Amino acid sequence: MLQDDSLPPSLAAFYPADHSLLVYTGYGVEKELSFYSLAKKQVIKKISLTHWATCISLSSKNRLLAVGSRERVLKLIKSTSGKFQDFLQHSDSLQTCRFSPSGMLLFSAAYNEVLLWEVPGL
Secondary structure, X not given: OOOOOOOOOOEEXXXXXXXXXXXXXXXXXXXXXXXXXXXXXXXXXXXXXXXXEEEEEEOOOOOEEEEEEOOOOEEEEEOOOOOEEEEXXXXXXXXXXXXXXXXXXXXXXXXXXXXXXXXXXO
């Protein structure tokens, strides 16, 4: 578990809809997701977060990102608009989240539970 004075984890993944984009978080001082273009060699978009991310997953089908935090929040974000929805069903810090290959399901895991979600459209 992260302590208040510890650095957030650095997380990164290639964006499934465009493999020349890298989505990362935890690098820097802002709570945000950054979209880095390998072709342009610069950050082309940022999405603010309310909490430091402990896990991220990117859907290959519907341009959604899932972001988990130690504050027990699972956030679904539409990458094209930044629109989001928070889910607070976990009773502990989120450790991992992953979309299914179809993009229609998402699982999230905390220390003491695993939840399976049907993914809504945003």
